Amino acid sequence: MPGSGHKPTDFGDLGPFSLPLLLPTLCRMTTVTSPLEHLAEEYAAWWIDILGEHNHIGGADATRWLLDRAKLAPGRKMVDCGAFVGASARLAATVTGANALACDLNTDFLAVGRQLSGGELVHWITANSRRLPVRDGTFHSAWVLDSDISLPELTRVTTSDATLCLCCEVPVDGRGGVEAFIDEVEYHGWKMAAHRQMSIEATNTWRAAEADLVRRRPYFEARYGTRPYLAQLDMLGNLVQSYERLEQGHGLFVFERR
Numbered sequence: 001m002p003g004s005g006h007k008p009t010d011f012g013d014l015g016p017f018s019l020p021l022l023l024p025t026l027c028r029m030t031t032v033t034s035p036l037e038h039l040a041e042e043y044a045a046w047w048i049d050i051l052g053e054h055n056h057i058g059g060a061d062a063t064r065w066l067l068d069r070a071k072l073a074p075g076r077k078m079v080d081c082g083a084f085v086g087a088s089a090r091l092a093a094t095v096t097g098a099n100a101l102a103c104d105l106n107t108d109f110l111a112v113g114r115q116l117s118g119g120e121l122v123h124w125i126t127a128n129s130r131r132l133p134v135r136d137g138t139f140h141s142a143w144v145l146d147s148d149i150s151l152p153e154l155t156r157v158t159t160s161d162a163t164l165c166l167c168c169e170v171p172v173d174g175r176g177g178v179e180a181f182i183d184e185v186e187y188h189g190w191k192m193a194a195h196r197q198m199s200i201e202a203t204n205t206w207r208a209a210e211a212d213l214v215r216r217r218p219y220f221e222a223r224y225g226t227r228p229y230l231a232q233l234d235m236l237g238n239l240v241q242s243y244e245r246l247e248q249g250h251g252l253f254v255f256e257r258r
């Protein structure tokens with residue numbers, strides 16, 4: 001059993017990032033119990049372990065910030081593209097009464113999401129969000145949080161009064177900065193309605209994730225093996241560096257149709 005023999009206190013103070021976001025399994029280090037923990041066992045990846053079900057920078061707070069601006073209500077339809085376990089779709093359906101569709105390439109992620117809170121309120125579809133199997137003008141709100149963004153397809157599947165909710169990495173350097181990204185979205189017929197810059201939050205988030213990986217090395221090394229553990233740590237370190245060099249940032253965006 002990976003990590004057996006370690007108690008939560010072996011890792012000392014968990015820090016502000018860990019407390020709300022880490023999977024309970026990291027603290028308990030006992031047998032797998034919840035669907036999300038099971039998923040983390042099957043898909044050994046730090047982002048499932050550390051970010052949890054709201055698998056993007058800012059976590060559930062970022063999801064709520066977007067939800068407050070998405071103009072969803074009963075009778076309106078939203079699509080959560082690259083939904084993972086559909087945390088955004090489930091929250092949107094639960095809070096607003098909207099009709100939510102969670103789409104992901106990975107059927108296993110969707111199957112787990114269906115079992116989580118609010119899963120019964122959501123429709124689940126295994127599909128590529130670059131080619132959604134729906135008619136033109138289906139959705140009143142399209143969401144892409146940290147995955148592949150296909151602006152032509154998102155534009156095709158949305159209504160003329162839709163919102164587009166994004167949580168994504170954006171260039172912040174000489175490649176045109178965040179304005180270049182906004183221009184590109186607006187070129188497809190959208191107008192920016194709200195933006196929350198998250199570069200500092202992004203750096204802090206990844207730093208905290210990196211610190212968690214270091215602090216919990218016995219657990220992660222047993223879980224992933226030495227080389228994958230170090231590779232994941234390197235990947236996080238590279239992301240922190242790119243944020244600090246101001247090469248890229250992270251932002252929340254809500255666009256509305258022009």
Ligand SMILES: C[S@@+](CC[C@H](N)C(=O)[O-])C[C@H]1O[C@@H](n2cnc3c(N)ncnc32)[C@H](O)[C@@H]1O
Pocket residue numbers: 047053054055056081082083084085087088103104105106109127128129130144145146147148
């Ligand atoms: C980092 S996770 C983000 C999950 C979720 N949006 C959230 O914020 O909690 C990215 C997800 O996008 C999915 N994904 C990536 N490219 C995709 C595509 N072209 N079509 C559908 N899903 C995709 C992956 O399988 C993964 O579950």
